[in-house]
Amino acid sequence: MEPALQPDFFAFLHIDLNSFFASVEQQIHPEYRGKPVGVCGTMADTGALIAASYEAKALGIKTLTKVGEAKRLCPDIILVDGSHSVYSEYSHKIAEAVERCCPVAHTPSIDEMVCELMGRERELPRARKIALEIKQAIKDDVGETLNCSIGMAPNRYLAKIASDMQKPDGLIGLLPSQLPRAIAHLDLRDLPGVGARTEERLKAKGITTMQQLLDLDRNGMHALWESVWGDRLYHWLRGADSGDDGAPVASGVQKSLGHSHVLGPEFRNDEGAWAIAHKLLHKASMRLRMEKFYTPVMSVTIKYALSREQQGRVKTKKHSSGINSTGWAMEARFPDCQDTLSLLAVLRNLWKQRPRGPEYERPFFVGVTLRELIPEADHQASLFGDVDNRAALSATMDKLNLKFGHTTLHFAGMLPAREAAPTRIAFTQIPVQYGVEYM
Incomplete structure (x- = not known):
């Protein structure tokens, strides 16, 4: 029996700042704009970049590229020693700009924020208007080089997926009526929580594509993951709200x-x-x-x-x-x-x-x-x-x-x-x- 068709709505906006650390450097230093920039964790050839501007990414340089390799790919790359304090300050400024448009419900990381939509905000035109206002508020209040991609979806897990589907400066919505076919073209690694090891484990069990994963029923997903996580994932990928929406489960007191x-x-x-x-x-x-x-x-x-x-x-x-x-x-x-x-x-x-x-x-x-x-x-x-x-x-x-x-x-x-x-x-x-x- 097919599940009842859900009304189309967006419950969450996931805001993902594009090349955040590099974009902050380009905001602070106008002379860096339009040029390849790499932000270093350690200023040594054996160290890795913690961020790369989109100009650097176009040359094959990305996060975790070794500094020495980045120099080889682009001898003119601008290397910057990352500043935790500066990026933290900008993160807080951006949160304030977002709050001007919609309350921030969750902050998963320094360059991500989640807004939960309420009432008529969940309607498609209103949700899209809020997302566009957030983009403009960040540029007006914090800086013109700071772009973000926003994912709109009926739950947090899908909103995170949507925010990664179009970069930079993207705006993608995943509607209940479009699911799960709207994500069938993605790779398994595009799912939050699926890293290299998990992907290998899935492949060992015969699941090599997203479509194969989506073809499983709830019992099949439970058996694949060998836990209730499979049940949750089955519902999330179809737009349902299972209560935690992909949020990390609180583990109590900090350890x-x-x-x-x-x-x-x-x-x-x-x-x-x-x-x-x-x-x-x-x-x-x-x-x-x-x-x-x-x-x-x-x-x-x-x-x-x-x-x-x-x-x-x-x-x-x-x-x-x-x-x-x-x-x-x-x-x-x-x-x-x-x-x-x-x-x-x-x-x-x-x-x-x-x-x-x-x-x-x-x-x-x-x-x-x-x-x-x-x-x-x-x-x-x-x-x-x-x-x-x-x-x-x-x-x-x-x-x-x-x-x-x-x-x-x-x-x-x-x-x-x-x-x-x-x-x-x-x-x-x-x-x-x-x-x-x-x-």
Whole structure:
């Protein structure tokens, strides 16, 4: 029995900013407009671009292209060191411009926003008018180089798909009466949540095209995914609202926070790696206090570059930068705390246990993560009080760093790396402003 024909309407608008970081750079620097621009996560040939302008994309340069390869494809490409604070500021400005036209219901990432339409806003002409007003508001309020593609659909999952169907500056609507045939031409990888591994798993089960996927009934989709996700996806792709509309399921209390960094060439030694680790902890512990958590667990990860001769002697992996490497990681448990001095003592003890030898002389990546976060309200105070007034010391540091910048006051160990390891762009984490800077 065929499902009853649904009335045509749009319930969600998904706003996807086109080449956001590169477009911001072109807005700030008019001399970059009309030219290929690449935004770097790390200014080294082994680093990868985190964004490319459409002029660069036309030359085959895209996100995650190695910096060295981008230079080869376009010797004249303008390479820019990405600024988390600047892009965060622009993201907030854009959200304000969108809010002038329609309330923002969800912010999946720094360059995406979702609006939920209500009442007569769901009618086709009105929804399209709102979408066009959003595009114009972004240009009027934030900048003429900032384009966005907007997807309109009866649920969030389809709206996300629609926003990717026409770039740049696209506006695509997927109506219930057109589904699922309107998406039958897409690739499996065009579905949110379907990456390379999932695509391979689907192919192993005989599903190689979108049409084959759409031909499955609900039971077939459940069996294919081996979970209720298959049932949800069956309904989403046909325009139904299953309650969560493809939104991530909340996992309760935040479990961890941390920072990692690919070291610049000048820091690829023991002293430089320690200074970078120190700075990463400085930032993580400040965030821990700002977000009102304690932690009882810290983990440290170090990755080491290997020469060709060394690769046969230890377990080797290829890093995303292309570097053949080996790695080390260790975790420590301790009485939960949030002050920098206590956490620094834990980091120092972990660092002493890092491996030694010829294969571990060229660190190129360091990560520090605080785990099993405990909300302040659930923290059990120590019977012995605040040893050495460490909480007061951290509070004083925070007060000055929030006012003058996050590295204004710090412990001496991170001095060599004070200007290194800047806050990197968080694609899926909504940026938060603490004091004068974003994290």
